[in-house]
Amino acid sequence: MRALTFVPGSKGTLDVLEVPDPRPGQGELLVEGLALGICGTDRELVAADYGWPPPGEERMVIGHESLGRVLEAPDGSAFSPGDLVVGVVRRPDPVPCGACGRGEFDMCRNGGYTERGIKELDGFGSERWTVEAAYAVKVDRSLESVGVLVEPASVVAKAWEQIERIGARSWFEPRTLLVTGAGPIGLLAALLGRQRGLEVHVLDRAGPGLKSSLVEAMGGTYHSGSSLREFADAKPDIIIECTGAGPLVIDSMTTTAAVGIVCLCGLSPGGRSHRVDAGVINRDIVLENDVIFGTVNGNLRHFRDAAAALAKAELAWLERLITRRVPLTRGLEAFEPAEHDVKTVIELTA
Ligand SMILES: [Zn+2]
DSSP, X not given: OEEEEEOTTOTTOOEEEEOOOOXXXXXXXXEEEEEEEEOHHHHHHHTTSSOBOOTTOSOEEOOOEEEXXXXXXXXXXXXXXXXXXXXXXXXXXXXXOTTGGGTOGGGOSSSOOEEETTBEEOOSOBSEEEEEGGGEEEEOGGGXXXXXXXXXXXXXXXXXXXXXXXXXXXXXXXXXXXXXXXXXXXXXXXXXXXXXXXXXXXXESOOSSHHHHHHHHTTOEEEESSOSGGGSSSOOSEEEEOSOOHHHHHHHTTSSOTTOEEEEOSOOOSSOOXXXXXXXXXXXXXXXXXXXXXXOOOOHHHHHHHHHHHHHSOHHXXXXXXXXXXXXXXXXXXXXXXXXXXXXXXXXXX
């Protein structure tokens, strides 16, 4: 079968190659790959910024945003042939740490976890793949065209769970949400905010176009810009920062209403410094009981929450997030930047 593979740590090695068919082990599903989402992490892996191959291997199958159809399921599992499934990305560290030992491997303490398509485990970028039934999540059949969004949605499902847990420290009835960055993560974070009844604002550098149209279609307000200045008066209760842009990260800390929550989802590049008044930031956070927290990855329950959130959303809206679909044979094209792209997906079936 064909698979999209690369040599972790080596640039220019991404290629569609023939690899041996996977054989499901005990308790594993055999899955026909349908779609693979490509995100910034995949582009960083291909650029050799990081990435670790399976022990003893040189190449690794790339891809962690999966969607497939079950071909074979072990007896007694909750899955049957024909079911749509998404594979969870992370596996607990072998020790395991206290979090991993409780299924919260997204909060691993020792960094010894592994990840499909990123760290020591083959990813889902192949015509067929296997996954432990215990790390597969069933997706409603109506979501076949967009089920590949479950993994990015799991990241924001976790973000929202954490926001609500933090909010529960005192009376918590947030009204307004600001999301910075209208990429797939930002738009899905906004969608989950709308599903919670919040007044949603999304800020992005892009002018009027698909992103603004998607935000307006969900009943949100789109702001084209790259600064939080316009939110200085009507401060949002919650900010979900998805750009990683230094000035936005810094300014978000002082732009929430009292008892505000800032959820940092974006990753900043290092090596850029910004002059800030630490005293102003400190006073704002302390005197307003604010919380600023970071979040990454998701565990099994976040994948299930994500699948449920997508099933509640409007299908046509989700379909518009997927702006580019390329066949596996031309899989390398998915890594080339495209204008006005939101989410690029590789189709794994011919
Ligand atoms: Zn751990």
